[in-house]
Every structure is written in C-alpha cells, then in structure tokens.
Amino acid sequence: MEIKVQPKLIIHGGAGSSLRGKGGLETVRRSLYQVIEEIYSLLESGTSAKEAVLRGCQLLEDDPRFNAGTGSVLQSDGQIRMSASLMDGTSQSFSGVINVSRVKNPIDLAIALQNSPDRVLSDYGAAELARELQIPSYNGLTELRLQEWIKERQDNFKRTMAGVVAEAELVETSHSNARRGTIGVVALDTYGKLAAGTSTGGKGFERIGRVSDSAMPAGNYATKYAAVSCTGIGEDIIDECLATRVVVRVTDGLSLKEAMQRSFTEAQEHKRDFGAIALDASGAIAWGKTSDALLAAYHNGEKIGDTLELPVGTEVGHILSCEC
Numbered sequence: 001m002e003i004k005v006q007p008k009l010i011i012h013g014g015a016g017s018s019l020r021g022k023g024g025l026e027t028v029r030r031s032l033y034q035v036i037e038e039i040y041s042l043l044e045s046g047t048s049a050k051e052a053v054l055r056g057c058q059l060l061e062d063d064p065r066f067n068a069g070t071g072s073v074l075q076s077d078g079q080i081r082m083s084a085s086l087m088d089g090t091s092q093s094f095s096g097v098i099n100v101s102r103v104k105n106p107i108d109l110a111i112a113l114q115n116s117p118d119r120v121l122s123d124y125g126a127a128e129l130a131r132e133l134q135i136p137s138y139n140g141l142t143e144l145r146l147q148e149w150i151k152e153r154q155d156n157f158k159r160t161m162a163g164v165v166a167e168a169e170l171v172e173t174s175h176s177n178a179r180r181g182t183i184g185v186v187a188l189d190t191y192g193k194l195a196a197g198t199s200t201g202g203k204g205f206e207r208i209g210r211v212s213d214s215a216m217p218a219g220n221y222a223t224k225y226a227a228v229s230c231t232g233i234g235e236d237i238i239d240e241c242l243a244t245r246v247v248v249r250v251t252d253g254l255s256l257k258e259a260m261q262r263s264f265t266e267a268q269e270h271k272r273d274f275g276a277i278a279l280d281a282s283g284a285i286a287w288g289k290t291s292d293a294l295l296a297a298y299h300n301g302e303k304i305g306d307t308l309e310l311p312v313g314t315e316v317g318h319i320l321s322c323e324c
C-alpha cells in the first residue's frame, strides 16, 4: 500500500520588476490564489502530481494576465509562438513543445507526448500533433498584448522582453519596467510523487525561431527527489541550466535549501535575471530570485502564502516549510 503524505504545491506567474505601486498586485494575488485553491484540493483528494500540474498549467495558461496560452506575448513578426513542458519526477520523463501556434493550452501537447518515443516537438511537428489530437484551432491574442506590440514596433523594439503581466497601465510603462513572463506549477502528491510544468509565450519581440528555456530541462526539471520550474530571461536560465542544477544537487545529497542557495549565489555572481520555484520529496518548499519580483504562491498544507511583496533585490532560497 502506498504511503500518504501531506501534498505541497507552488506555482508562479512570472518574474520581473516589482508590481508595487502599479495597482496590479492584488489582482495577480487573486489569480494565483484561485489556482492554488483549486489545484491543492485536487491534490488532497488524491489527484497525481502530474495531473495536478497539467490542470494548474491549463488554468494559468487560460488567464490572459499571464504570458502563456491566452495572453501570450507577440514575437518580432507579430505572431504568437508558445512553448511548454512537463516532467514527471517518478518516471523522470520530460516532454514538451517548442514554438507552437494556434492552440489554447500548449501544456496539453506536452502531456500527450509523455509516453511517446519522440518527446519534444517543434513548430510543424507540434502543429501536426495538435491536428492528430483534434485540438481545435485557437487564437490566444489579447488586445493588451497587441497594443504592447504596436507600441514596441513604434519604438523599434528597443525592449528586450515584453511585460510579464498584461495590465492596461503596463502598456504605458517605460522600458525599465520590462518584465519576464512564464507560468509554472510544481506539485508533491499524496503518494509522495513530484512533477513540474512550465509554459510561456517567450520573451516577446524575439526573432523567429528563438527557443525558450521553458521547453528545456534547464527551465523545467524533476526527479523523484526534487522538482523545479523557472521563469525569467531564458538565455540566463539556459546558461545556468538552473532547474537541472538545483535538482541534481538535491539528488546528490544537498538539502533543497542548500541547493537553491548555492545555485542562486552563483546566479547572482553571474548577474542573471530570473526566478525559480521548487519542492523536494520531503515536502520542503523553496523559491529564489535574482529578478526584482517573483510572482509565486504556494500551499504548505496549512496555509496559502505568496512571494509578491518580497523586497526588491536578490532573495535567495526562502524555505517556507520543511518536513524532513
């Protein structure tokens, strides 16, 4: 008989500059808490970590505020191309899609590839998979993202990334308020199993063919020991191989806190711009960021909390709960 453990859950809606004073903080908090409540109750009723991650990613992709699924940012040519991946820690199986268009939930394609011999598909292959699965064509473009792109085109695409959160006021913000969007879900289920999922519309305004970290083990990774989802500048995440780095450190015997602290100290030295959320099999919850803000929320079995009002500047490896 399988042992029952206290489920744990942490999710994110991106990382970037602070939301303080921009009026969006409470709205983002409400969005994240709704997802936490729904997905945590699924975990409590025995839903597997993999299924909980799938449902959590779908909900976040469907929220036009976040840069994934509906509300994805536009690339330099004005098109939406999304990437998503899912990793089941128990089978240590990674699957994902890169630069897929015209689907509502890219994470549906990622999970469909879990047991396939070809587990990561890009543009044409991902479109063909969507056709095979009879997934209807869907346009995730929102008016706010279109306006953001038009403004950037007028400015000759000076910004390096689009806004992480789509709010009317953010369309008017200055270049220094550039944000980094992605969504992610990491879950520990009642059977002690871990999974991680990540989905994104990319950086925004990027050249055609650019590949996001979100559909690479650098940005989303899980074993039976730990699971991590990253957000922020994809190139920085790839250069640190962040999710895999943290998980391998835990697999090699470091605590989650030590693994996050060591990885984020290195990231700070290398002037990286990102954040990550993590769980380990003992139920420890952790997050880290080098960005000003990380839009994350969690359920530790007792209460819901979030990282929305952390001080600006590097905050490393906050452990919210440890049941080692």
Ligand code: GLY
Binding pocket: 181, 182, 200, 201, 202, 203, 211, 212, 213, 214, 230, 231, 232, 233, 234, 235, 237
């Ligand atoms: N981390 C999302 C991206 O850079 O595409």
